[in-house]
Amino acid sequence: MELQQVQNNLVIPEEQIITKSPNPFIEANTHEVSLSHLQNDCTIPVFSKDNECTLAHHEFIDAVDSCARTVFSGQRILKPELRVSHVIKGRIPEAIGKPVKELTEQDKTIYYERMMFKIEVPSISETINGNDLSLVIGGVRAYNQENLYSKKNYEKFKVFVGFKNMVCTNLCVSSDGMVEELRATSIEELKSKVLELLGTYEMQNHLNALKQLxxxxxxxxxxxxxxxxxxxxxxxxxxxxxxxxxxxxxxxxxxxxxxxxxxxxxxxxxxxxxxxxxxxxxxxxxxxxxxxxxxxxxxxxxxxxxxxxxxxxxxxxxxxxxxx
Incomplete structure (x- = not known):
């Protein structure tokens, strides 16, 4: 029988669970999953008035990853590390009326209301007060901040670029390295705005401000x-x-x-x-x-x-x- 792991009363195939980092960049009630889990095992929410799909979590991650590889081409860029929380459970139409204890894994559907990811660029680094820092790019998506009961409109994303303290995985984010409410209706528009953020980020000014501390x-x-x-x-x-x-x-x-x-x-x-x-x-x-x-x-x-x-x-x- 295939091994599985249970988290928050949710059964996830073991190959989709990432070994817990001893010091994750965010804790709270999150757990780490693979990108393939988001792509293959999760449903995509829709706007209920017109049944239009939202931009899926994995599409958001792919878009930012593509932008990072464009702007920082030639640098060593690691695979995205992502954490999720607030699982939304459902079931397929054929499972309507089934008691919960009789549901099989094929009967269940899930998606995550909240997701955060980071992409590390270890070849861009600095040392401050004896701590090694490396560049990181990432983002946050929270469906609870969307009105999914309306028609499709601009969707909200949070995107950042900054540095990760390698000693503790703490993130250092400045105002010019973050867009707290990036709005987009398509992947192309999303990429355009992410590229704009990465292009205007003043990396050296950020590092100088951190060094002065x-x-x-x-x-x-x-x-x-x-x-x-x-x-x-x-x-x-x-x-x-x-x-x-x-x-x-x-x-x-x-x-x-x-x-x-x-x-x-x-x-x-x-x-x-x-x-x-x-x-x-x-x-x-x-x-x-x-x-x-x-x-x-x-x-x-x-x-x-x-x-x-x-x-x-x-x-x-x-x-x-x-x-x-």
């Missing part, structure tokens, strides 16, 4: 004040919030940052209690791994923007609410 240190008291203000942020009156840089991490993630300050093997405090901004940034991005797929990239970008504003404040000795 290791030059600035928070004392133990400053870090404690920063964390305390992060905890306070979500409870501020709305008029006050509007005047303060946004924080998208939740309380549980802030607790994880506090724990990492003491215990993280790569990014914890120094002996005198101080910690540089590169390590703080990586504590933020490490905590973000517990986010769901649909909020992951937004929080990644928010962490980058927040730490850059903190860095600017320290360089220019200017007021910053999170340290005041």
């Amino acid at each position: 290791s030059e600035h240190y928070l004392t133990e008291k400053q870090f404690a004040r920063f964390l305390g203000k992060c905890r306070m942020y979500n409870y501020l009156p709305k008029p006050e919030k509007r005047e303060i840089p946004t924080l998208m991490l939740n309380d549980g993630q802030i607790n994880s940052i506090a724990k990492g300050y003491y215990e993280d093997e790569n990014f914890s405090r120094q002996q005198d209690g101080s910690i540089n901004l590169w390590n703080v940034f990586n504590l933020l991005t490490e905590a973000n791994k517990s986010s769901y797929i649909d909020s992951f990239l937004g929080r990644s970008l928010n962490a980058h923007e927040l730490i850059q504003k903190l860095s600017f404040s320290m360089q220019n000795d200017s007021p910053f609410w999170y340290l005041n």
Whole structure:
């Protein structure tokens, strides 16, 4: 009998399950599957008013992979690594009325509401604060952000290009390396907009900004004040919030940052209690791994923007609410 593995009450053929990475780029409730599983074993949602197909997850991945190989031709480009969550289950018409316990695998249909992938380009790399980084391109698709009960219209995608910290697989994403809501109605339009993003990404500026983080240190008291203000942020009156840089991490993630300050093997405090901004940034991005797929990239970008504003404040000795 063919071996199978059960995840989230879903039986997936063993050859379609990827061995779990010891440190995946996103955790939450995701699991890793193969591209062929998306292509061959999953149904494709449709817009119910006109029965038009959505752009399938595997088509999205193929489009971005093609663009990456066009822009970075001559570089070593790895196969896409993808993670999925929120399985949507169904059954074929012939299985209508069958009790659940009598359903065979041939009776069942599935697709994943949320999917994230990354494509690594290890031949483009840099070292920051002793950590090796490599270029990554990727994207997010979340069907829960589409109105599938309407007619086919522009579909939403999230696409990014940035760097992966090889020590911890944390993703470093900047504002010019991400489109949080890319809209397209066809594969051709999608490719055109992905190529535009990759062509305008200022890689060296991004790396320079990341390198500067290791030059600035928070004392133990400053870090404690920063964390305390992060905890306070979500409870501020709305008029006050509007005047303060946004924080998208939740309380549980802030607790994880506090724990990492003491215990993280790569990014914890120094002996005198101080910690540089590169390590703080990586504590933020490490905590973000517990986010769901649909909020992951937004929080990644928010962490980058927040730490850059903190860095600017320290360089220019200017007021910053999170340290005041």
